[in-house]
Amino acid sequence: MTDRTSATSAGANGGRRSLGAARGGSRAARQPLERPAPLRQAVYDVIAEMIINRELQPGEHLVENELAAHLGVSRQPVREALQRLHNEGWVDLRPALGAFVHVPTEEEADQLLATRTLLETESARLAAKHATPEQVERLRELQRAGEQALSEDSQVALVEANAALHAYMVEMSGNKVLAQLIAMVDRRVRWYYSPIARSRGREAWDEHAALIDVIAGGNSRRAGEIMRKHTERTRESYHQRRKEGGGQDAAS
Amino acid sequence: MTDRTSATSAGANGGRRSLGAARGGSRAARQPLERPAPLRQAVYDVIAEMIINRELQPGEHLVENELAAHLGVSRQPVREALQRLHNEGWVDLRPALGAFVHVPTEEEADQLLATRTLLETESARLAAKHATPEQVERLRELQRAGEQALSEDSQVALVEANAALHAYMVEMSGNKVLAQLIAMVDRRVRWYYSPIARSRGREAWDEHAALIDVIAGGNSRRAGEIMRKHTERTRESYHQRRKEGGGQDAAS
DNA sequence: ACCTTGGCTATAGCATACAGTCGCCGAGAT
DNA sequence: ATCTCGGCGACTGTATGCTATAGCCAAGGT
Numbered sequence: 001m002t003d004r005t006s007a008t009s010a011g012a013n014g015g016r017r018s019l020g021a022a023r024g025g026s027r028a029a030r031q032p033l034e035r036p037a038p039l040r041q042a043v044y045d046v047i048a049e050m051i052i053n054r055e056l057q058p059g060e061h062l063v064e065n066e067l068a069a070h071l072g073v074s075r076q077p078v079r080e081a082l083q084r085l086h087n088e089g090w091v092d093l094r095p096a097l098g099a100f101v102h103v104p105t106e107e108e109a110d111q112l113l114a115t116r117t118l119l120e121t122e123s124a125r126l127a128a129k130h131a132t133p134e135q136v137e138r139l140r141e142l143q144r145a146g147e148q149a150l151s152e153d154s155q156v157a158l159v160e161a162n163a164a165l166h167a168y169m170v171e172m173s174g175n176k177v178l179a180q181l182i183a184m185v186d187r188r189v190r191w192y193y194s195p196i197a198r199s200r201g202r203e204a205w206d207e208h209a210a211l212i213d214v215i216a217g218g219n220s221r222r223a224g225e226i227m228r229k230h231t232e233r234t235r236e237s238y239h240q241r242r243k244e245g246g247g248q249d250a251a252s
Numbered sequence: 253m254t255d256r257t258s259a260t261s262a263g264a265n266g267g268r269r270s271l272g273a274a275r276g277g278s279r280a281a282r283q284p285l286e287r288p289a290p291l292r293q294a295v296y297d298v299i300a301e302m303i304i305n306r307e308l309q310p311g312e313h314l315v316e317n318e319l320a321a322h323l324g325v326s327r328q329p330v331r332e333a334l335q336r337l338h339n340e341g342w343v344d345l346r347p348a349l350g351a352f353v354h355v356p357t358e359e360e361a362d363q364l365l366a367t368r369t370l371l372e373t374e375s376a377r378l379a380a381k382h383a384t385p386e387q388v389e390r391l392r393e394l395q396r397a398g399e400q401a402l403s404e405d406s407q408v409a410l411v412e413a414n415a416a417l418h419a420y421m422v423e424m425s426g427n428k429v430l431a432q433l434i435a436m437v438d439r440r441v442r443w444y445y446s447p448i449a450r451s452r453g454r455e456a457w458d459e460h461a462a463l464i465d466v467i468a469g470g471n472s473r474r475a476g477e478i479m480r481k482h483t484e485r486t487r488e489s490y491h492q493r494r495k496e497g498g499g500q501d502a503a504s
Numbered sequence: 505a506c507c508t509t510g511g512c513t514a515t516a517g518c519a520t521a522c523a524g525t526c527g528c529c530g531a532g533a534t
Numbered sequence: 535a536t537c538t539c540g541g542c543g544a545c546t547g548t549a550t551g552c553t554a555t556a557g558c559c560a561a562g563g564t
Contacts, residue, residue, distance in 0.1 A: 038547065063514090083332050095517090096516060099516095115433065177437070181367065290516095329518070349527095350545065
């Protein structure tokens with residue numbers, strides 16, 4: 001009982017941690033277009049990030065009170081954020097027990113990768129189908145960003161550039177439904193294999209370059225093929241590393 | 253306001269209040285295996301159903317208080333149900349304004365159908381790849397159920413049988429991630445075009461029969477092809493009917 | 505020594521209370 | 535007559551209080 005009291009009192013807007021502070025200043029702004037951006041969104045972002053970079057480990061019990069106290073908000077936004085994380089497969093919600101960080105299984109990882117291949121392949125095909133010169137130029141920009149990260153040997157930048165490139169290609173596809181699905185799947189894929197795959201680096205970005213060329217040429221069939229191979233190789237690399245003992249991560 | 257009230261009260265059909273009552277008596281039960289099955293789940297089911305069968309119309313403002321009152325629960329489970337409905341694309345959540353039943357656009361419908369084709373095609377391919385005789389037998393059972401519905405000219409049964417057949421095929425694919433995506437997409441697809449498509453009936457079920465034969469033979473490539481054509485035809489039928497004036501539904 | 509059982513604690517689930525915000529409408533000014 | 539501004543109602547977003555349950559531990563029985 002005492003702990004809960006302390007937890008809530010800490011959260012009782014007396015010490016809004018980063019979350020409240022970031023919003024407090026917007027008081028002056030009066031534009032009708034500006035959306036308040038609910039707390040639960042911020043809470044969701046923070047928790048999701050904590051899960052992704054392993055601050056919260058798979059299987060870990062996410063106690064609403066603790067999270068609320070930690071973030072300086074009440075349980076309510078935390079609950080709603082957890083719900084959303086559940087819908088998107090990040091946490092398991094066991095009735096009357098609460099939320100637990102999802103524990104990835106080998107099977108699931110494989111299925112995710114397979115599904116990703118399917119979706120990304122289609123995305124590439126569509127992107128090639130109606131690519132405009134401006135879009136291609138944008139792709140090349142992103143490609144250069146990747147090369148840069150590669151030369152600087154910055155893993156973080158590399159992962160980011162990779163995500164950006166794929167994301168933009170999806171956007172180019174013009175299919176928002178597809179984009180939504182890919183967003184979900186991709187994020188989880190990255191979570192699964194990011195700690196293992198030191199990124200195929202050079203190789204992967206060469207493939208990207210080739211892919212962009214094909215897209216520029218508008219050859220949708222070939223674009224799809226290249227993307228399939230590209231993601232398949234990532235998948236293979238994933239399996240290989242797992243066998244080699246990168247298994248610190250996934251599954252039991 | 254009055255019109256909406258009448259709509260919802262009509263939908264609540266009086267008996268819906270049982271949500272709370274059905275659980276009240278569980279006090280005596282002591283089995284550890286018995287899952288409490290949270291209220292929000294029930295609430296979600298009810299609201300989703302109301303949306304699907306048009307008791308709640310596209311664009312309609314879903315006021316938390318009213319839903320809560322009609323269902324006999326507090327706002328809390330309603331909120332959480334709405335969150336989930338939002339993630340799955342059924343309702344739009346406008347900050348500080350609330351939840352609105354999603355308004356389908358023509359573009360979106362098309363993208364949904366295209367995505368469905370992609371996913372279902374893959375599902376069929378995988379199903380064919382490792383189909384067991386038992387599974388094939390089950391498929392034929394479902395097929396017979398469809399034929400039955402067809403001969404009885406029962407639209408409801410037909411839609412149900414159709415859903416069951418596709419769902420089982422997805423299950424056969426063995427890819428749970430894929431299954432999850434298809435479940436989401438399919439449900440929305442059905443929502444979009446159900447009021448228009450009087451189901452292609454005979455024709456569609458003939459295609460099903462052919463598909464099952466191919467799956468039984470384990471020809472995955474061909475299974476995928478057939479499924480693609482199958483769903484593409486549905487798509488065409490959708491567009492055709494829209495142009496003919498079935499546009500009472502989608503978009504503005 | 506092992507199993508059973510009853511109470512205890514921590515925590516989720518639900519309900520209720522409070523506060524801030526958006527949009528509307530009418531009154532007053534130009 | 536039109537435009538602006540201030541009050542008002544409604545509803546969401548957030549906080550907090552309450553209750554029931556799951557899991558644990560210890561005490562007692564077999």
